[in-house]
Amino acid sequence: MPVSAERRAELRQALTKLYDEVPCNPIMVRLGWHDAGTYDAESKTGGANASIRFDPEVTHGANAGLKWAIEKLQPIKDQFPDISYADLYQYASITAIAHAGGPKIPFRFGRPDAKDEDCTPDGRLPDANKGASHLRGDVFHRMGLTDKDIVALSGAHALGRGHKDRSGFEGPWTSEPLKFDNEYFSNVLAPKDDLLCLPSDKALASDPEFRPFVEKYATDKDAFFADYAVSHQKLSELGVKWTDSADAEATTD
Ligand code: HEM
Incomplete structure (x- = not known):
């Protein structure tokens, strides 16, 4: 079953409540980006699949601090067992951007979650000291x-x-x-x-x-x-092999 408009609104409300209470919008955007940003188009590995929630990946140097964000979203995941972690991390990011006055980003639910053996090797995210x-x-x-x-x-x-x-x-x-x-x-x-x-x-x-x-x-x-x-919609869909019940197309809240 695709995520209904009502369910989507409930999730958006839960995230909005979090951002009203804790100004953690920036780190949620970084979480979504660091999950998706491991994608390698040639080997078709990595991408927006929530592999970042597992220890081999979240402990990479570039992900310092992101365990806090993952733990902060867990109570919302518990409330929404029908939403995958991969969708949650990306939806938390686009909701954080809209909440901070940014653009509304079209979003499609239906990302499957990776298993821990799908974690990508260290070194795929950018080095801030390089050009x-x-x-x-x-x-x-x-x-x-x-x-x-x-x-x-x-x-x-x-x-x-x-x-x-x-x-x-x-x-x-x-x-x-x-x-x-x-x-x-x-x-x-x-x-x-x-x-x-x-x-x-x-x-x-x-x-x-x-x-x-x-x-x-x-x-x-x-x-x-x-x-x-x-660009952000592209990023949020990198490497996604949509589930059979995925939304047919992206919509904007
Ligand atoms: C272009 C290459 C990029 C480099 C080298 C880079 C590097 C960094 C570094 C070093 C930090 C500081 C982390 C910390 O000390 O907490 C950071 C934070 C951040 N990055 Fe990037 N980044 C890049 C691209 C991106 C992209 C593409 C996004 C999102 C689409 C993004 C979103 C963020 C956000 C929102 C923060 C703030 C996190 C916070 O306040 O906790 N970055 N980035």
Whole structure:
């Protein structure tokens, strides 16, 4: 049975209640991204399958801090046994973005959950100390995503912050880290002393293919939101082998 509109609304309400009580929108977006972002288009392994909930994967260095997010969602999973973990992690992310004032992202339920033997090897997520060729060649093109997707999706750094004890980086990228907007891109073009700009963020401004997208998104929030929604939907569906009862198509809340 596909997820009914009523059930979908109940799940959205449960997540909204969580975000009203605990401002954990950023880490939920990071959770969804780190689950999906392991996809390898060639071997068709990884992707949005909730393998991140198992120890071999959640203990990878890049996932530091995400166990907290997984545990925070468990009571909601208990309330919604009919929703897979893989759907829950992605729906928690798009709901967090909308809750923070970001774009509404089309969503389709029906991701099956991976087993622990499906965990991907360490090293598929990006290294913040590296530049454009790493972002492209080692990571996003491997997933089947484009240069435009890389820049648009990096705009998710509108939300949240670095934590010294997790990544070694500290502080927010923008002046309002619980608001999803396009300020990130202006800060990438002109880094501020008191805001975070990772070497991988700076690479977006220095690379000749990436930069035009950064410039466009810095001045045109609507264009950023429209492109972000498209790229994020792609990310949220990477590697998914839809169940027989999956929604026939994505819908927007
Ligand atoms: C382009 C390559 C990327 C690199 C190198 C990168 C790196 C990082 C690093 C180092 C952190 C700090 C983690 C911490 O200390 O807590 C972080 C946080 C975050 N990242 Fe990324 N990231 C990338 C792309 C993305 C994408 C594609 C998304 C989502 C679509 C995303 C969403 C987030 C969010 C929301 C946070 C804040 C988490 C929090 O506040 O707890 N990132 N990222």
